Amino acid sequence: MRNIHMHYVKLIVTLMLAVLVGACGESTAPSSSKNEAASTTKQSFVESKKRADSGDADAQVNLGLLYGKGEGVPQDFAQARQWWQKAAAQGDAQAQVNLGLLYAKGEGVPQDFAQARQWYEKAATQGNAQAQVNLGEMYVRSEGVPQNFAQARQWYEKAATQGNAQAQVNLGEMYARSEGVPQDYDKAMEWIQKAAAQGHARAQVDLGEMYADGWGVPKDAAKAAEWYQKAAAQGDADGQLRLGRMYATGEGVPKDAAKAVEWYQKAAVQGDEAAQFSLGLSYLIGDGVPEDSVLAYAWLNLSAAQGNENAKGVRDIVIPKRSQFSSAQRAEAERLSSNWKPGQVLRRESESGSAADNTAPSGGALTKKGTGTAFIVSPEGHAVTNYHVVANCKEVRVQGRSDLVQLVTRDEVSDLALLKLPGETRAIATLSPKAGALRQGQDIVVFGFPLDSVLSSGGNLTPGVVSAITGLGNNSNQIQITAPIQPGSSGSPVMNKKGQVVGMVSMQLSDAAMAKHTGALPQNVNFAISGQTLNAFLDAQKVPHKTGSSFFAWEKSLADLGDHARKWTTAVECWK
Numbered sequence: 001m002r003n004i005h006m007h008y009v010k011l012i013v014t015l016m017l018a019v020l021v022g023a024c025g026e027s028t029a030p031s032s033s034k035n036e037a038a039s040t041t042k043q044s045f046v047e048s049k050k051r052a053d054s055g056d057a058d059a060q061v062n063l064g065l066l067y068g069k070g071e072g073v074p075q076d077f078a079q080a081r082q083w084w085q086k087a088a089a090q091g092d093a094q095a096q097v098n099l100g101l102l103y104a105k106g107e108g109v110p111q112d113f114a115q116a117r118q119w120y121e122k123a124a125t126q127g128n129a130q131a132q133v134n135l136g137e138m139y140v141r142s143e144g145v146p147q148n149f150a151q152a153r154q155w156y157e158k159a160a161t162q163g164n165a166q167a168q169v170n171l172g173e174m175y176a177r178s179e180g181v182p183q184d185y186d187k188a189m190e191w192i193q194k195a196a197a198q199g200h201a202r203a204q205v206d207l208g209e210m211y212a213d214g215w216g217v218p219k220d221a222a223k224a225a226e227w228y229q230k231a232a233a234q235g236d237a238d239g240q241l242r243l244g245r246m247y248a249t250g251e252g253v254p255k256d257a258a259k260a261v262e263w264y265q266k267a268a269v270q271g272d273e274a275a276q277f278s279l280g281l282s283y284l285i286g287d288g289v290p291e292d293s294v295l296a297y298a299w300l301n302l303s304a305a306q307g308n309e310n311a312k313g314v315r316d317i318v319i320p321k322r323s324q325f326s327s328a329q330r331a332e333a334e335r336l337s338s339n340w341k342p343g344q345v346l347r348r349e350s351e352s353g354s355a356a357d358n359t360a361p362s363g364g365a366l367t368k369k370g371t372g373t374a375f376i377v378s379p380e381g382h383a384v385t386n387y388h389v390v391a392n393c394k395e396v397r398v399q400g401r402s403d404l405v406q407l408v409t410r411d412e413v414s415d416l417a418l419l420k421l422p423g424e425t426r427a428i429a430t431l432s433p434k435a436g437a438l439r440q441g442q443d444i445v446v447f448g449f450p451l452d453s454v455l456s457s458g459g460n461l462t463p464g465v466v467s468a469i470t471g472l473g474n475n476s477n478q479i480q481i482t483a484p485i486q487p488g489s490s491g492s493p494v495m496n497k498k499g500q501v502v503g504m505v506s507m508q509l510s511d512a513a514m515a516k517h518t519g520a521l522p523q524n525v526n527f528a529i530s531g532q533t534l535n536a537f538l539d540a541q542k543v544p545h546k547t548g549s550s551f552f553a554w555e556k557s558l559a560d561l562g563d564h565a566r567k568w569t570t571a572v573e574c575w576k
Contacts, residue, residue, distance in 0.1 A: 045072035052083060060087035061095050068098075068107075077108020088119070096123035097131045104134070104143070113144025124155065132159035133167045140170075140179075149180020160191060168195035169203040176206075176215065185216020196227065199532075201236035204228070208242060212251075221252030232263060233477045235536025240267035241275045248278075248287075257288030262413045268299060269409075270540050271342050276303035277311040284319065293325045297333035298346050305337075343541035345409055366394055366575040373448035373491040374419055375429045375501070376568045377538060377545040381421040382408070384534065385491030385572060386506055390417050393574040398422070405572060409541060414477055414529060415506050416537045419572070427567035429493060430548040431538075432500035432531050438479060442466045445558065446483040446505055447565035448492025459569060460486075461562040471527045478527045479503050485526050492569070494528045497555040499564045500548040503528035 045066050051059035064083035067076045081102055087095035100119035103112045117138055123131035136155035139148045153174055159167030172191035175184045189210065195203035208227035211220045225246050231239025244263030247256045261282050267275030280299035283292045297319050303311035319325055336346050372389030376382070387410045390396050396405040398421060406420035446462045464483025471478020481494060485505055494503035507527045538545050556564065 052086075055086075055090075057087040057090045057092040057095065060084070061092060061098070064095070064098060077102060081108055088122070091126070093123040093126045093128040093131065096120070096126075097128055097134070100131065100134060104138075113138065117144050124158070127158075127162070129159040129162045129164040129167065132156070133164060133170070136167070136170060149174065153180050160194075163194075163198075165195040165198040165200040165203065168192070168198075169200055169206065172203070173206065176210075185210070189216050196230075199230075199234070201231040201234045201239060204231035204234075205236060205239045205242065208239070212242075221246070223252075225252030230476055232266070233475075233530075233536075234532055235266075235270075235540050237267040237270040237272040237275065240264075240270075241272055241278070244275070244278065257282070259288075261288035265345060266411065266413060266540075268302075269343055269345055271306075273303045273306035273308045273311070276300070276306075277308050277314075280311060281314065284314065292348070293319055293322055294329045294333045294336070294348060295346055297325075297330065298336040298340075301333065301337040302340060343409060368573050369393075369576045370574040371449070372572050372574070373450075373489060373493075373505070374421075374570055374572045375491070375493045375504075375565075376421065376427070376570070377429050377431070378543050379428060380544070382543050382545075383419040383421050383570070383572075384504065384538070385417050385419060386504070386529075387412050387415045387417045389490050389572065390419070390574055393576060395575040397573045397575060398570055411537055414533050414537060416504075416529065416534070418537070418541055418543065421570075428546055429501050429565075429568045430499065430546045431535060432496060432498075432502045433547045438466050438469055438502060438531070440466055440469055443497050444481055444483060444502065445495045445497070445561050445565075446481070446485060446489070446492050447495065447562060447569055448485070448489045448505065449569075449571035450486035450489045450492075459562065459566050460489075461558065461565075463558060467525075471530075477530055477533045478506065479530050481505075481526050481528055483526065491572070493565060495561060495565065497561070498548065499556050499561055501534070502531040504534055 045063070048059045048063040048066065052063045060083045064080040064087070066072050067080040067083065069075065073079075081099065084095040084098045084102075088099055096119045100116045100123070101107075102109055103119065104116035105111070109115075117135065120131045120135045120138070124135050132155045136152040136159070137143075139145055139152035139155070141147075145151075153171065156167045156171040156174070160171050168191045172188045172195065173179075175181055175191070176188035177183070189207075192203045192206045192210070196207050204227045208224040208231070209215070210217055211227065212224035213219070225243065228239045228243040228246065232243045240263045243253075244260045244267070246252050247254075247263065248260035249255065253259075261279065264275045264279040264282060268279045276299045280296045280303060282288050283296035283299065285291065297315055300311040300315040300319075304315055320330075332348070336348075340346060370389065372385050374383040374385035374389075377384055390407055390410070391412075393407075396407055396419065398405060405422065408418040408420050410417040442465060444464055444466055446464065447459055450460055462483045462485065464481050466479055467482050468480035470476050471480055479494075479502075481503070483494070485492070489505045490507075492505040493501045494505060496502050505526070506529050535545075535547075
């Protein structure tokens with residue numbers, strides 16, 4: 001474990017050396033690209049269908065997945081079930097697991113836990129770890145079987161010994177809670193550490209809790225904060241809440257009320273009632289944010305709606321006693337909370353007209369103050385870029401067009417912003433299914449629109465490698481890359497050789513600041529937001545996005561990667 005205090009000293013120093021990178025370029029999105037977006041999926045369906053008809057079990061499983069997800073064909077669980085049954089009859093364990101999931105969830109069939117258990121058992125006896133985990137959870141939750149922790153433990157152990165992280169954390173928690181086994185913190189720590197090392201967010205939170213409370217280990221707030229940070233960086237709301245509390249109290253990290261608020265907000269927008277309560281209190285007393293009774297009431301209202309009695313008490317007793325809290329303010333707070341949807345940050349109605357609320361600009365003349373790159377991630381036109389590209393903009397536009405771009409939400413901590421582009425649906429990016437499995441030295445390619453049309457208006461392609469799997473100060477939200485980037489490259493997608501997005505360009509080290517600090521010039525020291533962080537952001541905002549598969553994926557030439565990225569990448573402008 002690294003020393004947490006030294007970690008933050010290094011982080012402060014390195015942040016002083018970092019500069020954000022703006023980007024530029026011309027919008028190049030062919031009108032025919034929306035038809036091309038489905039071509040790969042359609043080809044996958046045609047090839048799978050041909051092989052499935054000939055009896056290939058793998059193809060039958062894949063065809064069922066396409067029907068289940070609605071990729072290339074209308075979503076049809078009945079068709080998915082039929083193809084999985086064909087593969088399951090051949091003994092395919094994955095098809096058996098998929099059938100069990102259909103019955104457990106009641107998708108396309110009446111919910112039937114007995115049927116689910118039968119299919120899981122067929123796969124589990126073949127050694128399928130996911131089926132073994134699912135069976136264990138059925139015994140814990142008493143779904144179709146009497147609750148039986150001993151049976152659950154047996155199935156978890158079978159999967160855990162195969163390296164299944166979910167089984168490992170489940171097994172560790174059984175030992176920690178004395179569920180069906182004698183309480184044993186050493187065994188709990190052993191299994192939970194195995195899962196946490198694989199990046200399992202809940203296991204990381206569990207480890208943080210064990211260090212924070214001294215369960216089976218000496219109390220160590222710094223180590224607790226490190227594990228909470230790892231889970232929080234993946235978008236885990238519990239990890240974000242706990243990390244916020246540590247910043248609020250100064251346990252394991254320097255006390256920082258503003259940081260606490262940032263982490264509370266990340267968890268609160270995901271719907272975490274405890275985080276909404278803490279965020280409401282922060283606004284109520286002006287701790288880390290300007291005091292604001294309206295936002296305090298609105299967040300407390302959301303928390304109380306989920307049953308938080310403390311939030312209800314503060315909302316109903318403390319806030320009304322404030323002389324400055326008027327009936328109009330209460331009405332505004334009620335409107336804010338009643339209109340809230342998961343993924344949204346609450347903003348006062350008086351802030352309308354800002355870029356955050358995407359209202360039309362006033363009649364005053366605006367000028368272009370900066371540009372950046374964005375890439376499209378959903379058929380509805382959602383796109384992502386860096387928060388710093390669109391921060392404080394009066395208008396956000398696609399370069400070369402007068403249409404306004406909607407800023408849906410932003411994440412200042414992770415430097416991410418979600419946009420909604422106007423006009424027709426375009427081709428969309430494919431995110432890597434294994435964004436967290438990058439290796440040091442892995443080849444990557446960056447595509448963006450740097451230097452405000454000084455370089456090619458058709459975009460700029462730069463190859464490189466992953467030089468480190470963490471960023472500034474070992475920040476696990478970032479990766480370090482060698483691909484050369486220019487002022488203006490912020491928001492550019494970082495792709496693997498298959499054209500799948502594994503990150504987003506965010507910043508580079510300042511040559512001047514680095515030279516002054518160390519006496520040496522940095523060489524291609526650039527940073528990107530990690531694919532894990534990007535995926536977690538999109539999941540938290542409920543944005544439908546395409547995740548690639550290695551089933552039909554193949555590596556592309558640099559020329560093909562450029563042609564591929566140009567279809568779903570564009571330049572955006574900040575006007576003030």
